[in-house]
Amino acid sequence: MDYAIKLDNVSKSFELVREKSPSLKSALLSFRRRPTQKVLGLNGVTLTVAKGETVAVVGKNGSGKSTLLRVISKVYRPTSGTVEVHGRMSTMLALAAGFHPELTGRENIYFNGAILGLTAADLRDSIDRIIDFSELNDFIDSPVKTYSDGMLMRLGFSIAVETDPDILLIDEVLAVGDAEFQEKCYERIDAFKRAGRTILFVTHDLDNAAKVASRGIWLSAGQVRADGETAQVIAQYLNSLAHVHEAGEEGIARIQSGGG
Amino acid sequence: MADELRELFKYRYLLMQLVVRDIKVRYKNSLLGFFWSLANPLIQVATITVVIKYVMQMDIPNYSAYLLVGYLPWMFFQMALLDSSQVVLAHRDLLRKVYFPREVLPLSVVLANLVHYVLAMVVFFAYLLFYRFFLHGAPIALTALWLPVLMALQTALVIGLAFFISCLNVFYEDVKYLLTVLLNVFFYLTPVMYPAELVFRKLDALHLPVLYKLYMLVPMNALTNAYRKTLLPPFEALTIKGTPVASQPLDWSLVAGAGVICLLVAVAGYAFFNARKTVFAELV
Numbered sequence: 001m002d003y004a005i006k007l008d009n010v011s012k013s014f015e016l017v018r019e020k021s022p023s024l025k026s027a028l029l030s031f032r033r034r035p036t037q038k039v040l041g042l043n044g045v046t047l048t049v050a051k052g053e054t055v056a057v058v059g060k061n062g063s064g065k066s067t068l069l070r071v072i073s074k075v076y077r078p079t080s081g082t083v084e085v086h087g088r089m090s091t092m093l094a095l096a097a098g099f100h101p102e103l104t105g106r107e108n109i110y111f112n113g114a115i116l117g118l119t120a121a122d123l124r125d126s127i128d129r130i131i132d133f134s135e136l137n138d139f140i141d142s143p144v145k146t147y148s149d150g151m152l153m154r155l156g157f158s159i160a161v162e163t164d165p166d167i168l169l170i171d172e173v174l175a176v177g178d179a180e181f182q183e184k185c186y187e188r189i190d191a192f193k194r195a196g197r198t199i200l201f202v203t204h205d206l207d208n209a210a211k212v213a214s215r216g217i218w219l220s221a222g223q224v225r226a227d228g229e230t231a232q233v234i235a236q237y238l239n240s241l242a243h244v245h246e247a248g249e250e251g252i253a254r255i256q257s258g259g260g
Numbered sequence: 261m262a263d264e265l266r267e268l269f270k271y272r273y274l275l276m277q278l279v280v281r282d283i284k285v286r287y288k289n290s291l292l293g294f295f296w297s298l299a300n301p302l303i304q305v306a307t308i309t310v311v312i313k314y315v316m317q318m319d320i321p322n323y324s325a326y327l328l329v330g331y332l333p334w335m336f337f338q339m340a341l342l343d344s345s346q347v348v349l350a351h352r353d354l355l356r357k358v359y360f361p362r363e364v365l366p367l368s369v370v371l372a373n374l375v376h377y378v379l380a381m382v383v384f385f386a387y388l389l390f391y392r393f394f395l396h397g398a399p400i401a402l403t404a405l406w407l408p409v410l411m412a413l414q415t416a417l418v419i420g421l422a423f424f425i426s427c428l429n430v431f432y433e434d435v436k437y438l439l440t441v442l443l444n445v446f447f448y449l450t451p452v453m454y455p456a457e458l459v460f461r462k463l464d465a466l467h468l469p470v471l472y473k474l475y476m477l478v479p480m481n482a483l484t485n486a487y488r489k490t491l492l493p494p495f496e497a498l499t500i501k502g503t504p505v506a507s508q509p510l511d512w513s514l515v516a517g518a519g520v521i522c523l524l525v526a527v528a529g530y531a532f533f534n535a536r537k538t539v540f541a542e543l544v
Binding site for chain 1: 278
């Protein structure tokens with residue numbers, strides 16, 4: 001049991017055609033179920049993340065990166081395959097999701113921590129560290145509706161990281177905040193790695209991915225296209241983008257020559 | 261269901277946070293705070309009393325008290341169910357990002373409304389005591405000790421219905437409109453504004469006393485009647501169309517039957533919700 005996350009042949013399909021706001025009327029009127037088109041968000045993903053690994057997941061929009069994160073964090077139940085997770089997971093919440101604008105920073109720390117499955121006792125232990133790390137001491141008792149996006153990001157990151165999870169999931173949120181605070185985040189992530197904790201993050205920022213992660217996973221159309229040393233995986237990914245780009249340009253050139 | 265209850269227990273702190281947040285946010289920016297939640301039923305009861313007593317000129321002694329004792333539980337029922345219809349959609353950002361047992365959402369709105377209801381009942385008792393000692397009203401009967409049991413049964417019923425409604429509203433967004441209509445209809449069908457004896461009188465005259473028993477097994481009918489009988493003295497005989505209508509003692513077997521239904525609704529609602537909660541994140 002030396003792994004933190006293990007996915008075995010995991011697929012997740014979604015129904016593509018779905019009415020925006022389904023109504024009782026349409027449900028009662030359509031006796032026959034209309035055929036719905038299925039889309040595969042993940043298609044037979046098998047991977048194991050060892051304890052202490054830092055993994056960057058890269059890929060184009062719609063390649064299944066966020067779906068992967070959601071399947072791991074139990075937000076989505078996989079259509080087939082199994083997901084096993086060992087240890088307490090923490091998700092760094094995107095800006096607005098975990099905060100209530102009317103409540104103060106301090107109240108939101110308790111609320112946000114509760115969402116992540118912590119108890120009052122856990123949070124009493126860690127609240128001072130969270131506030132210190134966020135550098136929001138002067139604002140912590142003001143409603144968060146007065147905070148800037150950067151301040152919210154700092155609070156969110158501090159909660160996720162200072163509550164000592166075994167596994168940290170991050171979905172494209174590290175890019176916010178000033179350079180100084182970002183540097184502090186990377187330092188904290190390094191300390192996190194040294195403590196043998198596991199990090200899995202999704203990003204479009206390939207420079208950061210190469211800097212932080214020891215392992216890269218490239219997803220394409222819901223499948224793992226490459227898995228290995230971060231720099232190599234990123235190189236392969238960029239290479240494919242270049243090919244697509246060239247193919248695109250050839251196509252444009254062909255259209256232009258054909259039309260002109 | 262045992263596994264789900266165990267997980268729910270693990271997340272009890274989140275449930276508490278949601279309840280506290282609901283109450284805090286509702287009153288954060290209003291000076292009068294809790295009194296706003298009292299003002300609504302009191303104004304409603306005062307209005308209905310004026311209409312019944314002075315416009316329709318039906319002389320019922322202490323009508324306000326008999327109305328209020330049915331209206332406060334109804335407010336809890338109505339507000340909790342209306343809130344529950346919106347609660348899953350209102351947390352869509354959270355649902356899509358983090359895992360937590362989804363049932364804390366409907367539970368939290370029911371519990372937040374229960375807090376308001378308990379506070380309203382405290383004020384109601386103050387009102388009864390005021391009547392007792394300053395206006396020579398009737399003493400509060402010992403049967404008032406049943407109140408916590410009745411409130412627990414009603415809470416079980418409301419939780420069960422809130423599970424059904426919050427879940428169905430994810431799949432069909434017009435559930436909330438249907439709910440508003442149904443609550444309006446049931447407000448008049450439930451013996452809130454009138455005593456249950458009038459329903460009995462009508463059904464008895466039609467030689468359908470069995471139908472009255474069925475009517476009294478509908479949980480909110482039985483509970484409204486039970487609140488009234490246990491908290492207030494029997495009303496003085498009313499005269500309707502020349503014949504007197506006497507107050508009847510409470511039939512506890514019907515209350516017990518309705519209580520069992522409350523508990524069954526709670527269990528069925530939880531099972532219904534659990535069977536569907538895993539897809540919420542994909543639908544909201």
